[in-house]
Amino acid sequence: MATISLADVKALREQLGTGMVDTKNALVEADGDMEKAVEILRLKGAKGNAKRADRSTSxxxxxxxxxxxxxxxxxxxxxxxxxxxxxxxxxxxxxxxxxxxxxxxxxxxxxxxxxxxxxxxxxxxxxxxxxxxxxxxxxxxxxxxxxxxxxxxxxxxxxxxxxxxxxxxxxxxxxxxxxxxxxxxxxxxxxYLSRDDVPAEAVEKERAIVTEISKNEGKPEAALPKIVEGRVQAYFKQVALLEQDYAKDNKLSVAKVLADAGITVxxxxxxxxxx
The missing domain is CATH 3.30.479.20 (Elongation factor Ts, dimerisation domain)
Known part of the structure; x- marks a missing residue:
């Protein structure tokens, strides 16, 4: 049986990033053969992959x-x-x-x-x-x-x-x-890049939501169309890059900053x- 040195264990751990005990055990099982120990560790880890399949990766x-x-x-x-x-x-x-x-x-x-x-x-x-x-x-x-x-x-x-x-x-x-x-x-x-890229169904869904919200807030019926339209415009400013207020100067739109710089995204x- 080959003698397993601490240097061998350290070298294999640095190569693979495995734990001390697992590395030493693999070298013992491989009778000191580094290549065989690598195969043993990879096989052991591969079996573990199936067990980890349902784990979350956040x-x-x-x-x-x-x-x-x-x-x-x-x-x-x-x-x-x-x-x-x-x-x-x-x-x-x-x-x-x-x-x-x-x-x-x-x-x-x-x-x-x-x-x-x-x-x-x-x-x-x-x-x-x-x-x-x-x-x-x-x-x-x-x-x-x-x-x-x-x-x-x-x-x-x-x-x-x-x-x-x-x-x-x-x-x-x-x-x-x-x-x-x-x-x-x-x-x-x-x-999205521009308001034209926002899917029509997404806009209509937002329009329905803000209409319901506005009604529940007791807004006057006659004022609802203008209020809803304003909220839909606010939605475009939220989701479409060119409509957004520029983070470094909210007095400018991203579209204006790009135009001034001669850039087209x-x-x-x-x-x-x-x-």
Missing amino acids: EGLVAATQENGAATLIELACETDFVAKGEKFIALADKVLAASAAAGASTVEEALAAPADGKTVADVINDEAAILGEKIELRRIVRLTGDAFEIYLHKTSKDLPPQVGVVVAYTGSDAETARSIAQHISFADPQ TGFARFKVGA
Whole structure:
């Protein structure tokens, strides 16, 4: 039987991020063979993945990249903030992002099928989940095409990786304003680019709601149309980027800021971890 040294245990733990007891036991079972011990630990972790399938993943990070006329934004989720801020999870997110972007993936299914390290992204995620001992999932991905992009990743805590990610696709040359708009989006959370993009059924639903609210408030019947219309306009300012008041100067609309800067936003995406 091979002698298992503390150095061997430490080296394997640093490679895989596994616990002390599990690592030592795997080396003992493998009779000191490092490669076999890795297989044992991965197999043990893979069995655990099935048990973790129903667990919630409310932590994680967002990551983004741009290249060759496209930008990709992902949300990689895990169970705890302890794992989310670890080097291995962050490295995994970088690997998933790079593989997804290289494959031109625009859906989670396409991203999971993308090649990475001689396997698929899904396999890479499952392998790391087995080692880290938590459920890990690629929750969302978006791919934007355009002339220029601004990426803004926001940390809600200095101890955690970015929790809010924004990608803005635009035409124009004022990158500073484009970045400011990306920051605005991270704060204001618009759902659509313009009022024309808001689905008609969503507008009608809002109109019905504010009509009922206005009636319940006892507003005069004759004044209802004007009151309801005003509230519908307020709804557009809430959900449509171009209609919103600019976060850095609420006397200006985002549309006005963009026009003054000679910028046209052609698309955007915003992810917040767990939202």
